[in-house]
Amino acid sequence: MREVFQQELREVQERLVEISRLVVIAITNATTAFNESNVALAEKVIAEDPKIDALASDLDELAISIMALQQPVARDLRIVVSALRMSASLERMGDIAEHIAQLARYRYPEKVAQDRLLGVFEEMGSLDVIVAEKLSRLIETEDLSLADEIRDVDDRIDELHVSVFETVLSETWAGTSVNTVDVTLASRYHERFADHAVSIAKKVKYLATGEWTGAGVR
């Protein structure tokens, strides 16, 4: 029984890794589409999001069936419950990548981020990709140093998020209202994407060490 359970836990982990890899692809394509006004790539992200949703839903069913059949307790139970939560957060990261792609599609052939904000969003986008890649490796390898790295990258994304507002609210900002609305939402999406990664990283760390360092995504 115990061996079956361990094998099922590996199956859960593999599926989380699989979903996290699709999230890496989604955010890579979404931020590229956003920064380069590539509408075909944006539509690809939008078309592929249901696949992430379906895999997350399948994983939830697997986790629930493991609970029912294996009746895990203590740490084993927490692992399965955490998998449910990680699946929900990964699914949400996929949704946010889709939102970024939708913004790119709405404004095509214009770029959403222009002039001095272009560089800021390029950096935020590449950091979101790095966060997603580190998260995928963290789930796969359980190398906890990656959790700290994710938190550090998230700190930098938060700084950039604040700097977008400072730019938009400065006296010299000459963007249209459309542009102001777009970059406000875009910045929020980029920031939330990384928040979810931090939340998942905390869960992985907690499961490995028993130390809980916070109450997840705010």
Added chain:
Amino acid sequence: MREVFQQELREVQERLVEISRLVVIAITNATTAFNESNVALAEKVIAEDPKIDALASDLDELAISIMALQQPVARDLRIVVSALRMSASLERMGDIAEHIAQLARYRYPEKVAQDRLLGVFEEMGSLDVIVAEKLSRLIETEDLSLADEIRDVDDRIDELHVSVFETVLSETWAGTSVNTVDVTLASRYHERFADHAVSIAKKVKYLATGEWTGAGVR
């Protein structure tokens, strides 16, 4: 054993009702603070959010201990898993109420929504309160007609959300960038708040009927 389990499920339900009532208070105060620029009320919402977070966290621990000790299967297991998810969504609704209160505090003594948007945000705010109240009653009574009512109110909130963007993006919009950023975020928060309620309502309905009508919050 079965009787103990039923009693524990009632405890879970009572705690969900308790949290949902705090969410009603939070969104009532947050939207009032937002529409009236009442900074004291905004600070009250911000100060009280950790209580919602703590109750949600306690409820999660209770649900996990029920799984470990009672080893529920089939529908009973789904009820407990759903309670974990509802708790996460209610906690998030509290966070969003806090975000709305923070916007009110930042702009005090100015109002965030001005002129023609004031009425729109008053309506959105009162609809968010109605959604939260209906949700609380739905969790308490399991009267499923409330789930349909929540969905209908959410549809109206979505319309208002779109109308905020139409206003801000119209040629006659004369708001400053600060104002454009604020109302963009505020409208998004009001809309997301109701989305979470719809997601919880679907779970309650699913548990009662076995019919799943969607994949939750998008």
